[in-house]
Structures are given as structure tokens and as C-alpha cells.
Amino acid sequence: MSTTSVNDKPNGDGHALQYWEPRRALTLDAARRHSIFVRRARYLLLGFALLLVAMLIWYFINAPKPMTPTGNAEENVKMINPVYKGRTSDSLPYRINADEAVRYFARPDEVNLSNPVLNFLREEGAPESVIVAASGLYNNATQVLELRQEVQLNTDNGYQCQTSHARVFVKSKRIEGDEPISCSGEFGTVLGNAYEINDDYTEFVFKNGMTGHIIPDKTEDILSANETEPQESP
DSSP: OOOOOOOOSOOHHHHHHHHHHHHHHHHHHHHHHHHHHHHHHHHHHHHHHHHHHHHHHHHHHHSOOOOOOOSOTTEEEEEESOEEEEEOTTSOEEEEEOSEEEEETTEEEEEEEESOEEEEOSSTTOOOEEEEOSEEEEETTTTEEEEEEEEEEEOTTSOEEEEEEEEEETTTTEEEESSOEEEEETTEEEEEEEEEEETTTTEEEEEEEEEEEEOOOHHHHHHHHHHHSOOOOO
């Protein structure tokens, strides 16, 4: 009968066989944990993607609808209740305000005005005079105010005029127009087919024919009457 001695010292192959089963078990457990992590991550990413899609759908449904532009395509700036201030050639202040002003790219110095109002002083210390209209065009560079429709002038010294066109040279304090005008004041009432108002808005020139009712100066009448009365010699 033969016997074989057993070597208690493990060689390289024995060492690998000894630890193979635990390592294999650990590898399988790690693989299972990794698979669970990947599966949960996929579910999390899928849920996040679904949430984003739901938010986008909600945004497109509830987002405000774009407004259709109602103005001109060349419109640049629209202002509500604008105010323009400046001074005349004799350093008196003036003020232009309106309900609305529109400026265009093509004409940067001009603004279209809705219901413009010009307040100005004829002379130092005088109350304000005013010109109103339904529409207007103001050139900030030349300080010229072009007024159209329902133009009314009221000066502090009692002159009142109505016309449909007035070109106001704000800085030099004069007005001209190529439409009929009706004016009333201490001189009476005068109608003209065109006009100019010069000399700080005190000189009225009516063109292309005029009609009117002139009130004579009563002081001059009295003086004339006194001059013609016979005088007694001492």
C-alpha cells in the first residue's frame, strides 16, 4: 500500500482556488447592486424627462399670445403723455405736451403728436397763451410745430382764432397757415383764406381775401368828435 504526502502549503493554483468562490460571490453582488442603480437611474431620468415635457406643454398652453402689431412697421418709439420744453429767441419758456407721440426711424428729429398743446408766453410777465389741435408734427431740431385739425389759438391779450392748419415757429414766436382762419379780439372779427401772425403773436395778417366786422376805437371817435365841436372864444 502506498501513501502520498499532502503538502499543507498552498501553491499558486491552490491559492486561486481557495479565494475564487468568495470573489465570485462578491462580484455577483456588486453586479446586482450596479444593475439596480442603473435601473433606478434610468427611471429617475425618464421621470425627469417626462416632467420637462409636461412643463413645456403647460408653458405653450398658458403662455401669453404674441400681440399683433397695430402700428407702422417702421415705427421706432411710442410715448404716452410726452412733454417737450424749450425757450424762444427772447429766452421765454414754452412747453408742448400731447396724449401720445410716435417717432419713426426715417425721421429721427420729428414726432407725430396726438392732441398736442402748446403753452407759451408772449412777453415777460404775461399769463400763458395756448394753442391746441387734434394732431401735430413737431421737429425738435428746427423747433417748428405743424398743427392740423381743430386748431385753436387763445392769447393772454384776448385774441381767439380757429383754423385747420397752423405752422408755429416756436422759437421765433410766429405762425403761418394756408387754410381759412377766423379770429376775434378787440378789433372785432375777421375771416381770411390764409394768414400770418407775427410780432410775438400780436400782428395779424390775413391773405387771399378777407371779410370781417371791425369795431372802431371808441376813444378815437370821442377825440374826433371833440375836435370838430365849435369852441367859444373868450
